[in-house]
Amino acid sequence: MNRINVLDKAFRLYIPQHDIENAIQKVADGINTDMRGKNPVFVVVLSGAFMFASELFKRLNIDCEICFVKLSSYESTHSTGNVKQVIGIGRSIENRNVVIVEDIIDTGQTVRYALDYLRQLGAADVKISTLFFKPKAFQYDYPIDYVAMNIENEFIVGYGLDYDQQGRNLPDVYILDE
Numbered sequence: 001m002n003r004i005n006v007l008d009k010a011f012r013l014y015i016p017q018h019d020i021e022n023a024i025q026k027v028a029d030g031i032n033t034d035m036r037g038k039n040p041v042f043v044v045v046l047s048g049a050f051m052f053a054s055e056l057f058k059r060l061n062i063d064c065e066i067c068f069v070k071l072s073s074y075e076s077t078h079s080t081g082n083v084k085q086v087i088g089i090g091r092s093i094e095n096r097n098v099v100i101v102e103d104i105i106d107t108g109q110t111v112r113y114a115l116d117y118l119r120q121l122g123a124a125d126v127k128i129s130t131l132f133f134k135p136k137a138f139q140y141d142y143p144i145d146y147v148a149m150n151i152e153n154e155f156i157v158g159y160g161l162d163y164d165q166q167g168r169n170l171p172d173v174y175i176l177d178e
């Protein structure tokens, strides 16, 4: 399937599953080396990161814990603009080594928020892993420790990522074709 439609938009194949999973293996290799003996807590950012998380965790051979959070963004009625709320980390991460697991870093705002939140909860150290990174869209300067794949500044769907909640189940990644 080289071309698909999701809702009202046309997409073309961009990254096949096999290439994605080779890249995830490299991230796993790095984490296995760096985090051995540190018993990290992985914090998966729902919903988009579920497929990345599943493939990553199967490849880890270190002691670790896994939990999930959901970040929701909306326009505030106040002049502060965009407000984000975190739902349900549900355990103490005080003095722990934490690794954020994200689907994609675009402007970087979501992960900026997650970093601050996890540090406030007393994490000893917070590292970042992401399946996709758009370097041309990134507006911050914090380091991103583990990137599976750098991509163009274009809209993609599949492998957990959605277009208007559709397409998360696609095993390959598709790019908007206009």
Ligand code: IMP
Pocket (backbone or CB within 6 Å): 048, 103, 104, 105, 106, 107, 108, 109, 110, 111, 154, 155, 156, 157, 161, 162, 163
């Ligand atoms: P950021 O806060 O600008 O870095 O955007 C991050 C969030 O926007 C991600 O967690 C995704 O949910 C969503 N997002 C950004 N780019 C894409 C894309 O190309 N496809 C689908 N979702 C995206």
Ligand code: MG
Pocket (backbone or CB within 6 Å): 045, 046, 047, 048, 049, 103, 104
């Ligand atoms: Mg997301």
